[in-house]
Amino acid sequence: MLICFVHQYFPGQFKRLAKHFVDEGHDVIAFHRGLVDGRSSNQIDGVRVIEYGQGLPPQPETGALDALEWFIRESADLASIADDLRTEEGLRPDLVYSHTGWGRAAYLHDVFTRAKHVKYCEWFYNNRMSSTEFLHPGGRDLPSRMATSTLNLQILGDLAYGHKLIAPTEWQKSQFPLAMRDNIEVVPDGIDMDFFSPKPDATFTLPNGRVVSHRDRLVTYATRGADPFRGFGQFIEALGRLQAVDPTVEAIILGDRKIYYGSDHGTESHFDAVIAEAQIDPARTHFLGKLDYASYRDVLRVSSAHVYLTVPFVLSWSCLEAMATGCAVIGSETAPVTEFVTDGENGLLANFFDTEELAERMAEMLDAGARADAMRIKARQTVMQRWSAQVAIDSHMAVVDELMSSTRRG
Numbered sequence: 001m002l003i004c005f006v007h008q009y010f011p012g013q014f015k016r017l018a019k020h021f022v023d024e025g026h027d028v029i030a031f032h033r034g035l036v037d038g039r040s041s042n043q044i045d046g047v048r049v050i051e052y053g054q055g056l057p058p059q060p061e062t063g064a065l066d067a068l069e070w071f072i073r074e075s076a077d078l079a080s081i082a083d084d085l086r087t088e089e090g091l092r093p094d095l096v097y098s099h100t101g102w103g104r105a106a107y108l109h110d111v112f113t114r115a116k117h118v119k120y121c122e123w124f125y126n127n128r129m130s131s132t133e134f135l136h137p138g139g140r141d142l143p144s145r146m147a148t149s150t151l152n153l154q155i156l157g158d159l160a161y162g163h164k165l166i167a168p169t170e171w172q173k174s175q176f177p178l179a180m181r182d183n184i185e186v187v188p189d190g191i192d193m194d195f196f197s198p199k200p201d202a203t204f205t206l207p208n209g210r211v212v213s214h215r216d217r218l219v220t221y222a223t224r225g226a227d228p229f230r231g232f233g234q235f236i237e238a239l240g241r242l243q244a245v246d247p248t249v250e251a252i253i254l255g256d257r258k259i260y261y262g263s264d265h266g267t268e269s270h271f272d273a274v275i276a277e278a279q280i281d282p283a284r285t286h287f288l289g290k291l292d293y294a295s296y297r298d299v300l301r302v303s304s305a306h307v308y309l310t311v312p313f314v315l316s317w318s319c320l321e322a323m324a325t326g327c328a329v330i331g332s333e334t335a336p337v338t339e340f341v342t343d344g345e346n347g348l349l350a351n352f353f354d355t356e357e358l359a360e361r362m363a364e365m366l367d368a369g370a371r372a373d374a375m376r377i378k379a380r381q382t383v384m385q386r387w388s389a390q391v392a393i394d395s396h397m398a399v400v401d402e403l404m405s406s407t408r409r410g
Contacts, residue, residue, distance in 0.1 A: 001404075002091070004112070005030040006078070006098035006105040011044055013120060013168070013189045014097060016389055017396050022046035029093070031078055031104075050085075052078040052104070064150040071103050071154040079107035086111060095400065103154030109161040116403040119162035121184055123314055124175040125151050130335065131175065134311045134352075135228060135262070164399055169315055171336045187399060189317065190392025191324045191383055195297060198326030198380065202301035204252075206286055212250070213302050217366050220303040220327070222254035222296065222318050226271035229261040230316070231309025231332060231352060233274045238307075238358035240279030246363065250284040252299055254291060261313065300325040305365040305372075309352055310336055320387055323347070323379035328365045328372045330358070340386070346378035 003021050005014045010032035021028050022044065034051035043049055053074045060066045085091040093112050098105030099120045109117060125132055127145045159165055165180065166187040167173040173184045203213045212218055219239065223230040243249050257271035264270065291299065300306065306327035308319040315336035322329055323340065329347035331337040341347040348365055350358040365372055385391070 001094040002027045002029070004028075004093035004096045004108075004115070005047075006032075006096065006108065008033045008099065008102040008104065009035060010049065011047075012099065013122070014099075015044065016190050016192075016392060017097070018047055019044050020393050020396075029091070031082070033074070033102075033104075050081065052081050064147040068150060068153060071106075071157070074102075075104050075106045075154075075157075078104050079111050082108060082111045095403070098158060100155045100158040103156075103158040106154070106157040106160075116163045117161060118164045118166060118399065118403070119159040121155075121159060121165050121167040121176060122172060124155060124177070125149065126175055131312050134334075164403055166399065169336065169339055171312075171339050172314060185399065187395040188387040188392045190389040191317070191320050191387050193324055193380075193384055193388045193390075195293075196300070196321045196324035198376070199301045202298060204295075204298050204302045206252075207288070212252075214304045216250060216302075216304065217246070217248045218302060218304045219249060219251040219362055219366075220254070220299055220306045220322075221251065221308075222299065222306075222322070223316065225256050225258040225260045226268070226274065227259055227261055228270055229311050229313055231311075232270065234352065234355050234358060235307055235309060236274050236278050236280060238355040238362065239285065241355060241359035242362050243281045243284060244279065246366075249362075249366070250286070251280070252286045252288060252303075254288055254296060254299060256290055297321075297325065300327055303327045305330060305362050307358070307362065308332070308337065309358075310334060311352065312336060315339070320383050324383040324388075326376040326380050328368070328376050329379055330361045330365055340382055341379075344375075346375050346382050348375075 003026050005018055007014055010030045011018050018028055018030065028046065029048045029050060031050050031052055033053050056073055056077060059070045093115045096105065096108055096112055096115045096117045097120065099122065101122045125148045127133055127148055132148055133139060165184040167184050168187065168189050170186055173181060173186055176184060203211050205211050221235050226232040239251055257268040259265045259267055259270050300322050306322045307330050308322060309332040310316065312334050313336065319331065319337065320340065329341060331341045331347055331349055332352040333349040334352055338349065341349060343349040348361045350361045
Protein backbone atom coordinates (compact mmCIF):
# COMPACT_ATOMS: atom_id res chain seq x y z
CA MET A 1 0.00 0.00 0.00
CA LEU A 2 0.89 3.66 -0.37
CA ILE A 3 0.30 5.40 2.94
CA CYS A 4 0.28 9.16 3.49
CA PHE A 5 0.65 11.05 6.76
CA VAL A 6 -0.17 14.70 7.44
CA HIS A 7 1.21 16.32 10.59
CA GLN A 8 2.42 19.87 11.13
CA TYR A 9 5.44 18.50 13.00
CA PHE A 10 5.75 15.03 11.47
CA PRO A 11 6.33 12.42 12.72
CA GLY A 12 4.83 13.48 16.06
CA GLN A 13 2.25 10.93 17.19
CA PHE A 14 2.73 8.98 13.95
CA LYS A 15 6.37 8.08 14.57
CA ARG A 16 5.83 4.50 15.66
CA LEU A 17 3.09 3.79 13.11
CA ALA A 18 5.00 5.25 10.16
CA LYS A 19 8.08 3.20 11.01
CA HIS A 20 5.94 0.08 11.27
CA PHE A 21 4.52 0.65 7.79
CA VAL A 22 8.02 1.15 6.40
CA ASP A 23 9.27 -1.99 8.11
CA GLU A 24 6.34 -3.92 6.63
CA GLY A 25 7.41 -2.87 3.13
CA HIS A 26 4.78 -0.23 2.42
CA ASP A 27 5.53 3.02 0.60
CA VAL A 28 5.15 5.93 3.02
CA ILE A 29 5.05 9.67 2.38
CA ALA A 30 4.47 12.49 4.85
CA PHE A 31 3.43 16.10 4.47
CA HIS A 32 4.60 18.52 7.16
CA ARG A 33 5.18 22.22 7.64
CA GLY A 34 8.96 22.03 7.98
CA LEU A 35 8.96 23.91 11.27
CA VAL A 36 11.86 23.63 13.69
CA ASP A 37 11.09 24.34 17.34
CA GLY A 38 10.56 22.52 20.63
CA ARG A 39 7.91 20.28 19.08
CA SER A 40 10.09 19.05 16.23
CA SER A 41 11.53 15.53 16.13
CA ASN A 42 13.78 13.47 13.91
CA GLN A 43 12.48 12.10 10.63
CA ILE A 44 12.13 8.39 9.86
CA ASP A 45 14.32 6.49 7.41
CA GLY A 46 12.31 5.29 4.45
CA VAL A 47 9.64 8.00 4.64
CA ARG A 48 9.50 10.53 1.83
CA VAL A 49 8.88 13.91 3.49
CA ILE A 50 7.25 16.79 1.61
CA GLU A 51 6.95 20.29 3.02
CA TYR A 52 3.98 22.57 2.45
CA GLY A 53 3.42 26.25 3.13
CA GLN A 54 6.99 27.19 2.26
CA GLY A 55 6.02 29.78 -0.35
CA LEU A 56 3.53 31.57 1.88
CA PRO A 57 4.33 34.82 3.71
CA PRO A 58 5.03 34.65 7.47
CA GLN A 59 1.95 33.85 9.52
CA PRO A 60 0.65 36.75 11.60
CA GLU A 61 -0.24 35.96 15.21
CA THR A 62 -2.77 38.67 15.93
CA GLY A 63 -5.93 36.72 16.62
CA ALA A 64 -8.28 33.85 15.91
CA LEU A 65 -9.36 35.20 12.52
CA ASP A 66 -5.77 35.28 11.30
CA ALA A 67 -5.31 31.70 12.49
CA LEU A 68 -8.43 30.68 10.60
CA GLU A 69 -7.26 32.39 7.43
CA TRP A 70 -3.90 30.67 7.77
CA PHE A 71 -5.59 27.32 8.17
CA ILE A 72 -7.27 27.86 4.79
CA ARG A 73 -4.09 29.11 3.12
CA GLU A 74 -1.90 26.23 4.32
CA SER A 75 -4.59 23.61 3.69
CA ALA A 76 -5.03 24.87 0.15
CA ASP A 77 -1.27 24.91 -0.41
CA LEU A 78 -0.99 21.33 0.83
CA ALA A 79 -3.86 20.24 -1.43
CA SER A 80 -2.25 21.97 -4.42
CA ILE A 81 1.10 20.25 -3.82
CA ALA A 82 -0.66 16.90 -3.41
CA ASP A 83 -2.63 17.43 -6.60
CA ASP A 84 0.57 18.23 -8.53
CA LEU A 85 2.09 14.98 -7.27
CA ARG A 86 -1.04 13.09 -8.24
CA THR A 87 -0.94 14.56 -11.76
CA GLU A 88 2.82 14.41 -12.35
CA GLU A 89 3.77 11.22 -10.50
CA GLY A 90 0.50 9.35 -10.30
CA LEU A 91 0.56 9.62 -6.50
CA ARG A 92 -2.60 7.95 -5.19
CA PRO A 93 -2.42 6.88 -1.54
CA ASP A 94 -4.55 4.00 -0.33
CA LEU A 95 -4.61 5.38 3.20
CA VAL A 96 -4.24 8.90 4.62
CA TYR A 97 -3.59 9.54 8.33
CA SER A 98 -3.94 13.17 9.39
CA HIS A 99 -3.65 15.05 12.68
CA THR A 100 -6.75 17.25 12.97
CA GLY A 101 -5.23 19.68 15.49
CA TRP A 102 -4.06 21.99 12.70
CA GLY A 103 -6.65 20.80 10.16
CA ARG A 104 -4.27 21.00 7.22
CA ALA A 105 -5.65 17.87 5.53
CA ALA A 106 -9.07 19.51 5.20
CA TYR A 107 -8.98 19.48 1.36
CA LEU A 108 -7.11 16.22 0.78
CA HIS A 109 -10.33 14.29 0.29
CA ASP A 110 -10.81 16.44 -2.83
CA VAL A 111 -7.42 15.27 -4.12
CA PHE A 112 -7.14 11.68 -2.98
CA THR A 113 -10.75 10.76 -3.58
CA ARG A 114 -10.29 6.99 -3.42
CA ALA A 115 -8.17 6.88 -0.29
CA LYS A 116 -9.43 5.95 3.15
CA HIS A 117 -8.91 8.83 5.57
CA VAL A 118 -8.09 8.25 9.25
CA LYS A 119 -8.39 11.35 11.43
CA TYR A 120 -6.34 11.64 14.62
CA CYS A 121 -8.49 13.57 17.11
CA GLU A 122 -6.14 14.96 19.72
CA TRP A 123 -8.19 17.78 21.18
CA PHE A 124 -11.43 19.76 20.94
CA TYR A 125 -11.67 23.07 22.80
CA ASN A 126 -14.46 23.50 25.36
CA ASN A 127 -15.14 26.57 27.46
CA ARG A 128 -15.79 24.61 30.65
CA MET A 129 -14.20 24.63 34.09
CA SER A 130 -13.23 21.00 33.51
CA SER A 131 -11.26 22.04 30.44
CA THR A 132 -10.19 25.39 28.98
CA GLU A 133 -11.47 27.44 31.94
CA PHE A 134 -9.56 25.42 34.56
CA LEU A 135 -6.90 28.09 35.09
CA HIS A 136 -9.52 30.89 34.99
CA PRO A 137 -11.88 30.26 37.94
CA GLY A 138 -13.41 33.69 37.46
CA GLY A 139 -14.17 32.90 33.84
CA ARG A 140 -13.00 34.68 30.71
CA ASP A 141 -14.72 37.35 28.68
CA LEU A 142 -16.83 36.53 25.64
CA PRO A 143 -14.23 37.49 22.99
CA SER A 144 -11.72 35.12 24.62
CA ARG A 145 -14.26 32.31 24.74
CA MET A 146 -15.22 32.85 21.10
CA ALA A 147 -11.56 32.91 20.07
CA THR A 148 -11.11 29.52 21.74
CA SER A 149 -14.18 28.11 20.00
CA THR A 150 -12.89 29.40 16.68
CA LEU A 151 -9.91 27.06 17.01
CA ASN A 152 -12.34 24.18 16.57
CA LEU A 153 -13.28 25.23 13.04
CA GLN A 154 -10.06 23.93 11.52
CA ILE A 155 -10.39 20.69 13.50
CA LEU A 156 -13.94 20.18 12.26
CA GLY A 157 -12.93 21.07 8.71
CA ASP A 158 -10.43 18.22 8.72
CA LEU A 159 -12.28 15.44 10.51
CA ALA A 160 -15.57 15.98 8.64
CA TYR A 161 -14.46 13.71 5.80
CA GLY A 162 -12.81 10.99 7.86
CA HIS A 163 -13.67 7.37 7.29
CA LYS A 164 -12.37 6.61 10.77
CA LEU A 165 -11.80 8.88 13.77
CA ILE A 166 -9.30 7.92 16.48
CA ALA A 167 -8.17 9.48 19.78
CA PRO A 168 -5.31 8.34 22.04
CA THR A 169 -7.20 8.39 25.38
CA GLU A 170 -10.76 8.22 26.65
CA TRP A 171 -10.35 11.68 28.17
CA GLN A 172 -9.35 13.23 24.85
CA LYS A 173 -12.19 11.44 23.09
CA SER A 174 -14.65 12.84 25.64
CA GLN A 175 -13.79 16.43 24.65
CA PHE A 176 -15.38 16.07 21.23
CA PRO A 177 -19.05 16.91 20.63
CA LEU A 178 -21.50 14.22 21.70
CA ALA A 179 -22.80 13.83 18.15
CA MET A 180 -19.44 12.52 16.93
CA ARG A 181 -18.03 11.01 20.13
CA ASP A 182 -19.44 7.53 19.54
CA ASN A 183 -17.65 7.43 16.18
CA ILE A 184 -14.22 7.96 17.75
CA GLU A 185 -12.20 4.87 18.63
CA VAL A 186 -9.52 5.02 21.31
CA VAL A 187 -6.19 3.96 19.79
CA PRO A 188 -3.06 4.60 21.91
CA ASP A 189 0.11 6.20 20.57
CA GLY A 190 2.19 3.58 22.37
CA ILE A 191 5.25 3.54 24.62
CA ASP A 192 8.45 1.61 23.88
CA MET A 193 8.45 -0.66 26.92
CA ASP A 194 11.92 -2.02 26.18
CA PHE A 195 13.48 1.43 26.09
CA PHE A 196 11.46 2.86 28.98
CA SER A 197 12.25 0.11 31.47
CA PRO A 198 13.37 0.07 35.11
CA LYS A 199 17.00 -0.34 36.09
CA PRO A 200 17.24 -0.54 39.88
CA ASP A 201 21.01 0.00 39.99
CA ALA A 202 20.93 2.95 37.55
CA THR A 203 22.99 6.06 38.23
CA PHE A 204 23.07 9.50 36.64
CA THR A 205 25.94 11.97 36.55
CA LEU A 206 25.03 15.59 37.19
CA PRO A 207 26.86 18.39 35.31
CA ASN A 208 28.98 19.01 38.43
CA GLY A 209 30.25 15.43 38.27
CA ARG A 210 28.24 14.13 41.19
CA VAL A 211 26.65 10.70 40.67
CA VAL A 212 23.08 10.19 41.94
CA SER A 213 20.68 7.26 42.17
CA HIS A 214 17.12 6.71 43.41
CA ARG A 215 18.56 6.20 46.89
CA ASP A 216 19.34 9.93 47.04
CA ARG A 217 15.70 11.00 47.75
CA LEU A 218 15.58 12.47 44.29
CA VAL A 219 12.41 14.17 43.01
CA THR A 220 12.12 14.47 39.21
CA TYR A 221 9.96 16.66 36.99
CA ALA A 222 10.10 16.48 33.19
CA THR A 223 8.05 18.48 30.70
CA ARG A 224 8.74 20.22 27.42
CA GLY A 225 8.89 23.66 29.04
CA ALA A 226 8.02 25.72 32.11
CA ASP A 227 4.31 25.67 31.42
CA PRO A 228 1.35 26.82 33.53
CA PHE A 229 -0.62 24.03 31.82
CA ARG A 230 1.81 21.49 33.32
CA GLY A 231 1.85 22.95 36.82
CA PHE A 232 5.40 24.28 36.77
CA GLY A 233 4.65 26.97 39.32
CA GLN A 234 2.82 24.59 41.64
CA PHE A 235 5.66 22.07 41.46
CA ILE A 236 8.35 24.64 42.29
CA GLU A 237 6.34 25.97 45.23
CA ALA A 238 5.73 22.44 46.56
CA LEU A 239 9.39 21.53 46.10
CA GLY A 240 10.39 24.58 48.13
CA ARG A 241 8.04 23.50 50.91
CA LEU A 242 9.51 19.99 50.91
CA GLN A 243 13.15 21.08 50.82
CA ALA A 244 12.51 23.47 53.71
CA VAL A 245 11.59 20.58 56.03
CA ASP A 246 13.81 17.85 54.53
CA PRO A 247 17.45 18.83 53.88
CA THR A 248 18.10 15.57 52.02
CA VAL A 249 15.66 16.12 49.14
CA GLU A 250 17.17 16.94 45.76
CA ALA A 251 15.43 17.56 42.44
CA ILE A 252 16.20 17.21 38.76
CA ILE A 253 14.04 19.37 36.48
CA LEU A 254 14.02 18.74 32.73
CA GLY A 255 12.70 20.92 29.92
CA ASP A 256 13.36 24.40 28.62
CA ARG A 257 12.02 27.67 30.04
CA LYS A 258 9.33 28.38 27.45
CA ILE A 259 5.55 28.37 27.58
CA TYR A 260 4.07 26.05 24.95
CA TYR A 261 0.35 26.29 25.66
CA GLY A 262 -2.08 29.17 26.14
CA SER A 263 -1.27 32.85 26.48
CA ASP A 264 2.33 34.08 26.31
CA HIS A 265 3.38 30.93 24.46
CA GLY A 266 6.93 31.04 23.20
CA THR A 267 8.07 33.32 26.04
CA GLU A 268 9.94 32.56 29.27
CA SER A 269 7.74 34.87 31.34
CA HIS A 270 6.24 32.14 33.53
CA PHE A 271 9.62 30.61 34.35
CA ASP A 272 11.02 34.01 35.29
CA ALA A 273 8.04 34.88 37.48
CA VAL A 274 8.03 31.51 39.27
CA ILE A 275 11.78 31.44 39.93
CA ALA A 276 11.73 35.02 41.21
CA GLU A 277 9.40 33.88 44.01
CA ALA A 278 10.83 30.38 44.48
CA GLN A 279 11.97 29.12 47.89
CA ILE A 280 13.90 26.14 46.50
CA ASP A 281 17.48 25.36 47.48
CA PRO A 282 19.62 26.09 44.39
CA ALA A 283 22.32 23.68 45.54
CA ARG A 284 19.82 20.81 45.63
CA THR A 285 17.77 21.76 42.56
CA HIS A 286 19.27 20.87 39.21
CA PHE A 287 17.81 22.45 36.04
CA LEU A 288 19.23 20.34 33.23
CA GLY A 289 17.24 21.75 30.31
CA LYS A 290 16.45 19.45 27.40
CA LEU A 291 18.32 16.16 27.26
CA ASP A 292 18.63 13.54 24.56
CA TYR A 293 16.12 10.71 24.81
CA ALA A 294 18.48 8.22 26.45
CA SER A 295 19.64 10.72 29.09
CA TYR A 296 16.02 11.67 29.80
CA ARG A 297 15.20 7.98 30.32
CA ASP A 298 18.24 7.63 32.58
CA VAL A 299 16.94 10.46 34.78
CA LEU A 300 13.61 8.64 35.12
CA ARG A 301 15.48 5.50 36.17
CA VAL A 302 17.11 7.24 39.14
CA SER A 303 13.94 9.01 40.27
CA SER A 304 12.77 8.39 43.84
CA ALA A 305 9.52 10.30 43.23
CA HIS A 306 8.36 11.68 39.90
CA VAL A 307 5.88 14.55 39.71
CA TYR A 308 3.54 15.00 36.77
CA LEU A 309 0.95 17.77 36.82
CA THR A 310 -1.45 18.90 34.14
CA VAL A 311 -4.61 20.91 33.75
CA PRO A 312 -7.46 19.01 32.05
CA PHE A 313 -5.73 18.93 28.67
CA VAL A 314 -3.79 16.45 26.53
CA LEU A 315 -1.91 13.91 28.63
CA SER A 316 1.85 14.15 28.08
CA TRP A 317 3.74 11.09 26.92
CA SER A 318 6.17 11.84 29.75
CA CYS A 319 3.63 10.70 32.33
CA LEU A 320 3.26 7.29 30.72
CA GLU A 321 6.99 7.06 29.96
CA ALA A 322 7.70 7.64 33.64
CA MET A 323 5.19 4.95 34.63
CA ALA A 324 6.67 2.54 32.07
CA THR A 325 10.14 3.16 33.53
CA GLY A 326 8.81 2.20 36.94
CA CYS A 327 8.75 5.65 38.48
CA ALA A 328 6.89 6.31 41.73
CA VAL A 329 4.52 8.89 40.26
CA ILE A 330 2.74 11.71 42.05
CA GLY A 331 0.17 13.12 39.65
CA SER A 332 -2.41 15.86 39.65
CA GLU A 333 -5.95 14.76 40.44
CA THR A 334 -7.18 15.81 37.01
CA ALA A 335 -9.04 13.70 34.46
CA PRO A 336 -6.13 13.04 32.03
CA VAL A 337 -4.05 11.64 34.90
CA THR A 338 -6.75 9.73 36.77
CA GLU A 339 -7.52 7.77 33.59
CA PHE A 340 -4.18 6.01 34.22
CA VAL A 341 -3.16 6.68 37.84
CA THR A 342 -5.23 5.28 40.71
CA ASP A 343 -4.34 6.83 44.04
CA GLY A 344 -2.50 4.41 46.31
CA GLU A 345 -2.34 1.64 43.70
CA ASN A 346 0.04 2.69 40.92
CA GLY A 347 0.86 6.19 42.13
CA LEU A 348 -0.32 9.02 44.36
CA LEU A 349 -2.55 11.98 43.48
CA ALA A 350 -2.74 15.56 44.71
CA ASN A 351 -4.92 18.57 44.01
CA PHE A 352 -3.38 20.54 41.13
CA PHE A 353 -3.57 23.84 43.03
CA ASP A 354 -2.74 22.61 46.56
CA THR A 355 1.03 22.89 46.90
CA GLU A 356 0.96 21.90 50.56
CA GLU A 357 -0.77 18.63 49.70
CA LEU A 358 1.63 18.06 46.80
CA ALA A 359 4.62 18.50 49.10
CA GLU A 360 3.09 16.06 51.57
CA ARG A 361 2.47 13.48 48.86
CA MET A 362 6.05 13.78 47.61
CA ALA A 363 7.29 13.21 51.15
CA GLU A 364 4.90 10.28 51.51
CA MET A 365 6.25 8.65 48.37
CA LEU A 366 9.87 9.21 49.38
CA ASP A 367 9.18 7.45 52.68
CA ALA A 368 6.87 4.73 51.30
CA GLY A 369 9.53 2.01 50.95
CA ALA A 370 8.01 -1.31 49.88
CA ARG A 371 4.66 0.36 49.22
CA ALA A 372 6.31 2.66 46.69
CA ASP A 373 8.03 -0.34 45.09
CA ALA A 374 4.64 -2.02 44.65
CA MET A 375 3.23 1.14 43.04
CA ARG A 376 6.21 1.26 40.67
CA ILE A 377 5.49 -2.29 39.49
CA LYS A 378 1.79 -1.60 39.01
CA ALA A 379 2.53 1.63 37.15
CA ARG A 380 4.59 -0.24 34.58
CA GLN A 381 1.94 -2.96 34.32
CA THR A 382 -0.71 -0.31 33.61
CA VAL A 383 1.20 1.02 30.62
CA MET A 384 2.16 -2.45 29.41
CA GLN A 385 -1.47 -3.56 29.33
CA ARG A 386 -3.05 -0.41 27.91
CA TRP A 387 -0.49 1.75 26.10
CA SER A 388 2.52 -0.32 25.06
CA ALA A 389 3.93 -0.01 21.55
CA GLN A 390 2.58 -3.45 20.70
CA VAL A 391 -0.92 -2.58 21.91
CA ALA A 392 -0.76 0.58 19.82
CA ILE A 393 0.35 -1.16 16.62
CA ASP A 394 -2.22 -3.92 17.06
CA SER A 395 -4.95 -1.31 17.56
CA HIS A 396 -3.92 0.65 14.48
CA MET A 397 -3.71 -2.48 12.35
CA ALA A 398 -7.24 -3.43 13.41
CA VAL A 399 -8.43 -0.01 12.22
CA VAL A 400 -6.56 -0.34 8.91
CA ASP A 401 -7.75 -3.90 8.30
CA GLU A 402 -11.35 -2.84 8.88
CA LEU A 403 -11.05 0.10 6.49
CA MET A 404 -9.27 -1.76 3.73
CA SER A 405 -11.57 -4.80 3.94
CA SER A 406 -14.54 -2.48 3.45
CA THR A 407 -12.77 -1.10 0.36
CA ARG A 408 -12.35 -4.59 -1.03
CA ARG A 409 -15.99 -5.42 -0.32
CA GLY A 410 -17.02 -2.20 -2.04
